[in-house]
Amino acid sequence: MIDMATLGAFLAVLIGIFLIPGPAVLLTATRTVQGGRKAGIMAAFGIGLGDMIHTIFAAVGLSAILMTSAWAFQAVKFAGAAYLIYLGIRAWMEKSVDPQLPKVQALSPLQSLSQAVLTELLNPKTALFFLAFLPQFVHPERGASVFQFLILGLIFVLLGTVYTICIAMSIRPLSRVVKRVSWLGRWSGKIIGTIYIGLGLKVAMQSR
Known part of the structure; x- marks a missing residue:
């Protein structure tokens, strides 16, 4: 099963993201502003459900690769590390802008979900x-990989859903806070870029 060191590193990266x-x-x-808190909360649940489906597909597909070849799974991990490094470099190179809410059509809570x-x-x-x-x-040496994938994905989904629900519940006071910490918009790309690059380099440099 997942050891505490891995779980701690996973949670630390999630918090940063x-x-x-x-x-x-x-x-x-956006959904909260245009449709109220209920619409925002339903959007948060919808995002979480979509992420859970992605988790299941990733768990099944990558576990199948692992059963076929441990080397192939390592190749997937290094390819993923390269992709994370790419995301990090791109985030660093992007011009910093203040996050703005996109203009979208107002929807009912069910439509928002x-x-x-x-x-x-x-x-x-x-x-x-x-x-x-x-x-x-x-x-893989610590147990069934499919269960590790599902546990990690479930943690990601639960924390992400709670986080976005909190956003929906406190969007107005939060918007005032964001305006006061304008440095967040200027440095967000650098912060997330560092997280991605660091995670990718960790895998690229570790021994098999």
Whole structure:
């Protein structure tokens, strides 16, 4: 099973990722502003459901690769590490801008839920992220890899859903805080870029 050191590293990376406003946060905030807290909360659940489906696909697919060849699984891990490094470099190179809510049509809570699921599920970047991110914390020698994938994915989904629900519940006071910490918008790319690059380098430099 997952050891405490791996779990601690996983949680530390998640906290760093969650602290930087991303598409899920912006979608939840937009739905909250236009449709109220209920719509925002439903969007958060929709994003979480989409992420859970991505987790299941990643767990089944990558576990099948591991059963076929341990070498192939290592290749997938290093490919994922390279992708994370690429994301990190791109985040560093992007011009810093203050996050803004996109203009979208107001939806009912149920529509907000269904659209959030589809948006997250059909986003190829999300699928690539799960395929690159989760394997970095899976150690086949410590038990069934499929269960490790599912546990890590479930932790990701639960924490992410709680986080986005908190965003929906406190969007107005939070917006005032964000305006006061303008440095967050200027440095968000650098912070998330450092997280991705560090995680990718960790895998690239560790022994097999």
